[in-house]
Amino acid sequence: MSSDLIIDVTPSEIVIALQENKKLVELSRERSGAKFAVGDIYLGKVKKTMPSLNAAFIDVGYSKDAFLHYLDLGPQFATLNKFLRIASSRKNKVSSISRIQSEPDIDKEGKINELLKVGQKILVQVAKEPISTKGPRLTSEISIAGRNLVLMPFSDKISVSQKIRTNEEKSRLKKLVQSIKPRKYGVIIRTVAEGKKVAELDQELRRLVDKWETIFNKLRKVQAPSLVIGEIDRTTALLRDIYHPDFNSIIVNDQSAFDEVADYIGSIQPDKRKIVKYYKGRQSIFEHYGIEKQIKASFGKTVSFKDGAYLIVEHTEAFHVIDVNSGNRARAGNDQESNALEVNLAACDEIARQLRLRDMGGIIVIDFIDMHVATNRQKVNDYMREVMANDRTKHNILPLSKFCLMQITRQRVRPEEKVETAEVCPTCNGTGKIVPSVLFADDIDGKVRYALRELNKKKLQLKVHPYVAAYLTKGFKSKRNQWFFKYLKWVDIESNSAYSFLEYHFYDESQEEIIL
Known part of the structure; x- marks a missing residue:
């Protein structure tokens, strides 16, 4: 691939x-x-504890307080708190967490108000970006991600990706990392580490440890709420x-x-x-x-995928619904069951792509075309698991029901990608009223004159729909040539099929849009 x-x-x-x-x-x-990307580490301040939810709201500088559940504090929260007190002290001379004595793990069944008080400083990491009206979701189980390894301060465990198939390779990697890992650090070995040499893993591990331990100097200087370690772009x-x-x-x-x-x-x-x-x-x-x-063809409510078949994608507050339709597609000589199976299998490919493309998270309900044979339903179920194997986001696929409904849960860590594919009516601009279309060229002509003469722009770029670009540039007596002879300045015209028919934008030599 x-x-x-x-x-x-x-x-x-x-x-x-x-x-x-x-x-x-x-x-x-x-x-x-x-701001507030997944992986960012903040020094926050407890704003409110909610015993009924066993959670707390943390001020990390976002307009809405971030949410931290007790189960997201992590077993080593007491050690993390001790580290924060030591690292924040101006008299601190400790420069490595290996010198800090570990505290016992916190009780899994404990209460949030036993560990957090209003006004308390706390070290947190963004686990989920702000979505809709909600603030970020946080965790205090800190991790620093690299390409081959993920570093877990205050933990001593070494975990290996389940996608590494052979036990021999898992054992080899575990022994390698055990030999180079500093004390008081845990490591998750990622799938791409398969086959890597110890020198490469050691170099990355040292880089991740150095990135984490820069926090000692930062915590002495910053006030909550503040970003302490930012994720890479x-x-x-x-x-x-x-x-x-x-x-x-x-x-x-x-x-x-x-x-x-x-x-x-x-x-x-x-x-x-x-x-x-x-x-x-x-x-x-x-x-x-x-x-x-491709963006125009792939987003929106209706998505075509094969021989007239299409998906209807609906989004609600609680979940997403995808309906599979065969359209006018029918294969001669095939019965309804065979046609349904063929369309459903093809739909699996497009649905897996749509989930990744739109980054749809939460609960997804898929209404496949009805199939009455149990083995056919199993084929669709197995194929969906196969095509979803490339999806890096955590997900869970439930078996297809006898009504051909499938439920998928997919982790949501950032807002869903939305692209508006429906265009505003080019004639009325969405108002329901129109102006004479013959005045469109005069409107552009007047704005070109204003930009070149009144604003005295040295260079001017005009971005328009391809049809309009063709009208403005075609022939020796084109509008663009007329502007050149009139103002002695060249107007660069660029076509963009993403624009609606009569949409246009002006830009100066610095690619800053000129609002006219």
């Missing part, structure tokens, strides 16, 4: 598109200056989790992001650094590589 990563960097956000066999399977957005975090040797290319349209990604790939696999490419084209990177078209 070939994979390509296409990264679109703009002043306001970074959008990351992952393609497998040229088909879009994941889309991730990171706002510039975004989402681009590098995604690469850390999904990169494999079958990657064909990683294409970036920003020089600094290109350098960062190239350095990261070079650090883990030097011979693959050349797959990182810098895109210099004038056209939008997503437009050039066909991502924009």
Whole structure:
């Protein structure tokens, strides 16, 4: 399976598109200056304890207080609290947690108000990003993720990924890590560590320990609430989790992001650094590589997938519902049961892709086309498990019922990816009233004049729908040529199929949008 990563960097956000066999399977957005990402470690302050929920609300600087349940405190919470007191002290001379005496594990059946008091400082990590009206979900069981290993301060356990199949390899990795692991640290060995040498694992482990122990100096200086250790940016975090040797290319349209990604790939696999490419084209990177078209086709309420069959995707507050429909599809010579099985198996591929693409979490209910033969229902159930095996997000698939309903639970750690595919009516702009369409070109003409003469812009870029771009640029007497002879300045016209028919935007030489 070939994979390509296409990264679109703009002043306001970074959008990351992952393609497998040229088909879009994941889309991730990171706002510039975004906070409270999964993995960020904060020094927070207890705002309120809720004995009825056995939980507490923690102030980490977000507009809504974050939620911390007693079960998310972790067994070593008492040791973590002791570490926080020592590290925050200005007289502290300790620089390694190996010197801190461990406290007994907390009681699994304990109460939150026995351990936390209002106003108390607490070290927490974001386990789930803010979603809808809810604040972040927190944990005090701290972990620092690397590519091959996950470091767990204050724990002495070594765990190995269940996806590593052979017991010999599990045993080898466990012995290697046991020989290099510092005291008072636990380690989770990730799947990609399979076959790795001790030198590579030791280098990464030292880097993770150093990252954690920088906290000693930071905690003396910061006041709660404050970010103490930030997770790496989402681009590098995604690469850390999904990169494999079958990657064909990683294409970036920003020089600094290109350098960062190239350095990261070079650090883990030097011979693959050349797959990182810098895109210099004038056209939008997503437009050039066909991502924009795939986004339009893949999001929305109705998604077509094979020979007229389609999915209906509905979102509610509590869960998501996916309905499988055969449409007008019917194979001559096949009975209803065979057709239903064929459509349902094809739907499994598209549903697995949609879950990853939209990052749908919580409860997902799928209404497959009715099948009366139990073996056919089992085939669909088995195939869904097979195609979901590539999904890195934790999930659980329940057996298909006799009514052909399937329930899937999928962990939700960040807001679902939503893309509005329905376009505003290009004639009335959603108002229900229209203005003469012949005035559209005059409207653009007036704004070009204002930008070039009144605002005195040296360069001007106009982004429009491809049909409008063709009208403005076609022929020697085109609108663009008329503007050049009139203002002696060139207007760069770029087409973007993501725009609605009469939508347009102006940008200056710094790629800042000009609001006219």
